Amino acid sequence: MTIKDEQQPLHILFFPFLAPGHLIPVADMAALFAARGVKCTILTTPVNAAVIRSAVDRANEAFRSTDAPAIDITVVPFPDVGLPPGVESVPALNSDAEGDKFFHAIHRLREPFDRFLAENRPDTVVADSFFDWSLDAASENGVPRLAFLGSSMFARACSNSMLRNNPAEAAPDDPDALVALPGLPRRVELRRSQMMDPKKRPEHWAFFQRVNAVDQESYGELFNSFHDLEPDYFEHYTTTLGRRAWLVGPVALASKDMATRGTNGLSPDADGCLRWLDAKPAGSVVYVSFGTLSLSSPTELRELARGLDLSGKNFVWVIGGAATEESEWMPDGFAELMARGERGLIIRGWAPQMLILNHQAVGGFVTHCGWNSTLESVSAGVPMVTWPRYADQFYNEKLVVELLKVGVGVGSADFASKFEARRVIGGEAIAEAIGRVMGDGEGGEAIREKAKELGEKARGAVEKGGSSYDDVGRLVDELMARRSSVNA
Structure with a gap:
């Protein structure tokens, strides 16, 4: 009405x-x-x-x-x-x-x-x-x-x-x-x-x-x-x-504001991101973001960097503006990988997430399973690598992985706020989950097809x-x- x-x-x-x-x-x-x-x-x-x-x-x-x-x-x-x-x-x-x-x-x-x-x-x-x-x-x-x-x-x-x-x-x-x-x-x-x-x-x-x-x-x-x-x-x-x-x-x-919704200060790195994505093959890029309330320790950042490197996939990684200095966590060789700009792009600050997720180059999303991010990924038809931290995020992971079957977990096990310690996920586990979602195996194809179907239903609902x-x-x-x- x-x-x-x-x-x-x-x-x-x-x-x-x-x-x-x-x-x-x-x-x-x-x-x-x-x-x-x-x-x-x-x-x-x-x-x-x-x-x-x-x-x-x-x-x-x-x-x-x-x-x-x-x-x-x-x-x-x-x-x-x-x-x-x-x-x-x-x-x-x-x-x-x-x-x-x-x-x-x-x-x-x-x-x-x-x-x-x-x-x-x-x-x-x-x-x-x-x-x-x-x-x-x-x-x-x-x-x-x-x-x-x-x-x-x-x-x-x-x-x-x-x-x-x-x-x-x-x-x-x-x-x-x-x-x-x-x-x-x-x-x-x-x-x-x-x-x-x-x-x-x-x-x-x-x-x-x-x-x-x-x-x-x-x-x-x-x-x-x-x-x-x-x-x-x-x-x-x-x-x-x-x-x-x-x-x-x-x-x-x-x-009506896909680019700057949710911020009064878009990251200066954001402008070049979409142009960088334009040069990548369809479905070849994994997008990484943990929302506004998650903080990662230097050890966690290091293992995530290792996981992205080991996965062999192109990546866009959003790191909060208050993240620790790169010298504290960046593994050997990663700076050179980033300097060439061929495989990876880091955005510090606020990224235009909806525009990134809906770009044809993006084929997976490493997410903390906050509901906004989860639903934006569903709407874009993008499968998820799930990495919950606290609040409702472990429930949302269950929904994504076990009920909807549009994601794979990295093995996150500890309910912990940004002020609390948790067990570190190894780079190998991160790379394996990315590979299962974006790889050529039968399981990955089924996950991607299901994600695409859900995206169509999401858009039809509104x-x-x-x-x-x-x-x-x-x-x-x-x-x-x-x-x-x-x-x-």
Whole structure:
């Protein structure tokens, strides 16, 4: 449905968590709803507004020739909690102590959130699940809350099982012991070391239990996913668990800003990247990126460099701007390999990931399995080499490798944040996984063919008549009907 002939368009407030992996899909989602005639407002802080400004401006520019309302960004000050100026986002945090201050600031955002609801009375708020207090605030203002965490349905179902049953508690005290998650459509097992340990992280465990409960009490939940990707888990989530859900993705396909979305400062290395790819044969390049929240030790970087060299494949490797000096990790001969520029290209800083993944030269993606990256790879029809670190990433690896069969794991075994140590993956294992995904063997051909099929289904889902296009329309219809009944 497109809203027409209404005195006031439906108004949705989007309230994303302060991290690029949460902000970017919300900006894309706002563009999806705005294209259907919905007035969309994004509430965030100055530094985070800069991250999505380009994408929002490009969307509004595209809307000028239509009757779609412009997307607004409402900026509120980041609370003063003793963090350095400009530290307003998770990637900028350098210690657990800064993390504690940051979450104190998150709670203090309730006051401007309350004030916006009271003054503007939106028809609904799409609030990040990590703002668990936003349900009470929305209820007090008579506004229904839709939760959005930016994860897969499979991961949310696994997380629900873990938080309700704590199966690791009864497992052997062995990091490599297999732990089954009960109550899911198919058997899902993880090593104990791949799961959050409630004894090591009691505060995190309690927080995620609260988040899960609050989301279940909300009006419903939005997912950056599509029905053909995880149909069994949509059925499980909505029927077995009784939770209301709309699948509206892949939302990145709504973006009018493939080059600079998610940043206010593209890497200077990015300009030459696409020209470099143009000179490479189709499917010959492996793309390597671990998102905005992962840090690698010098030893890990060294083994990854060895793995890329051993694989024999061309590569584009994105290394965060704060990475250690090359002299600390670069193996012998690698500098010469890079200097010639024939086999490899390193990008320091922010890369145009969607443009890279959709380039015909790219035939594989070494990824941390963050959901945004995973879904962007699916949308591009590119198979994955999976290397999860923490959060929902081990669940997403299970989905990619075991259910969808569009990837191969490197053997990552430790649930560990960027401040924690983990076992190092050897270069030989990395090279083997790349070879299995991009090589000439029968298994690689099947993985690539499956990835291509999923890419076609992903693109079809957001087109007119597709499942995600229809879910957006159904939600808009329901919210309009709710407004009419409330105002009657």
